[in-house]
Amino acid sequence: MSSFDNIREILEKGNVVALTGAGISEESGITTFRGKEGIWEKFNPAIYANIPGLIGVFVFRPGRMRDFILEFYETIHNAKPNKAHYILLEMEKRGILNCVITQNVDNLHERAGSKNVIELHGNMIRFRCMKCKKEYTLDEKGLKELVHNLKRASRFQIIKLILPRCNCGGRYRPDVVLFGEALPQDEFTKAYMEIERANSLLLIGTSGIVYPAASLPYYAKEKGIMIIEINPSYTPLSRLADYTIFEKAAEAMPRIFE
Numbered sequence: 001m002s003s004f005d006n007i008r009e010i011l012e013k014g015n016v017v018a019l020t021g022a023g024i025s026e027e028s029g030i031t032t033f034r035g036k037e038g039i040w041e042k043f044n045p046a047i048y049a050n051i052p053g054l055i056g057v058f059v060f061r062p063g064r065m066r067d068f069i070l071e072f073y074e075t076i077h078n079a080k081p082n083k084a085h086y087i088l089l090e091m092e093k094r095g096i097l098n099c100v101i102t103q104n105v106d107n108l109h110e111r112a113g114s115k116n117v118i119e120l121h122g123n124m125i126r127f128r129c130m131k132c133k134k135e136y137t138l139d140e141k142g143l144k145e146l147v148h149n150l151k152r153a154s155r156f157q158i159i160k161l162i163l164p165r166c167n168c169g170g171r172y173r174p175d176v177v178l179f180g181e182a183l184p185q186d187e188f189t190k191a192y193m194e195i196e197r198a199n200s201l202l203l204i205g206t207s208g209i210v211y212p213a214a215s216l217p218y219y220a221k222e223k224g225i226m227i228i229e230i231n232p233s234y235t236p237l238s239r240l241a242d243y244t245i246f247e248k249a250a251e252a253m254p255r256i257f258e
């Protein structure tokens, strides 16, 4: 029996939970933090993924701020879910996948059609009022419009587009967790509960070095849950995994369920 047969057998038993990271979206055209080329090489995440860094850029280099926000939303707008996202959807439809826990903020699992998605780091196309907590999510048309408007925006209009006013007088912001910000506790609690009742954990495209998300596989191991990893590179989680497929997600996933 090949390891693909073993993995298929484990997953077919059902009660699977997937934990996905930036790697699952790499073949959709969204680069990982450490990936070569792409947005994070041009815009250092240590500066552009935290509030003090972003304020500094806005004050001293507003044009650069606009370029970053535009490139970020344009990348998400141009990306399409890939085979790995769609196979997770199929697994959910067949009743063998309980949920996807994701560290991604690109909305690609939802765009593929997955219903049970736990977002540990939020979602770039959902906006939340900082005062009254009201939320809305951009649809395809709304995202297209935002990209269109960002392209033409002056440095002051950028603020109106990215932090629009709410009826309550407060401002909305993209509902993502930046470096140094609190994580959504409810989502983490849900993620732990899902792992607790799972038979197996499918780790796809996560480096295992971003905490506390990286603690979830350790919890699964403690609970005696089978761990299957898909990642072209060795990661700190590889030694926890019962099986690792050292391949890209959109290649490996169809091979498991061919």
Ligand code: NAD
Pocket (backbone or CB within 6 Å): 020, 021, 022, 023, 024, 025, 026, 027, 030, 031, 032, 033, 034, 035, 103, 104, 105, 106, 107, 121, 204, 205, 206, 207, 208, 209, 210, 230, 231, 232, 233, 235, 247, 248, 249, 250
């Ligand atoms: P990471 O960037 O730290 O690591 C990505 C992992 O994916 C690496 O281990 C890499 O070897 C692997 N990988 C690369 N290409 C792959 C492919 N085609 N198939 C499968 N695996 C592949 O990502 P992370 O662990 O998710 O942590 C980064 C943090 O940055 C996350 O918390 C996330 O919030 C954020 N982030 C999100 C996105 C997104 O939403 N798409 C993109 C970049 C960063």
Ligand code: ZN
Pocket (backbone or CB within 6 Å): 129, 130, 131, 132, 133, 134, 166, 167, 168, 169, 170, 171
């Ligand atoms: Zn409000």
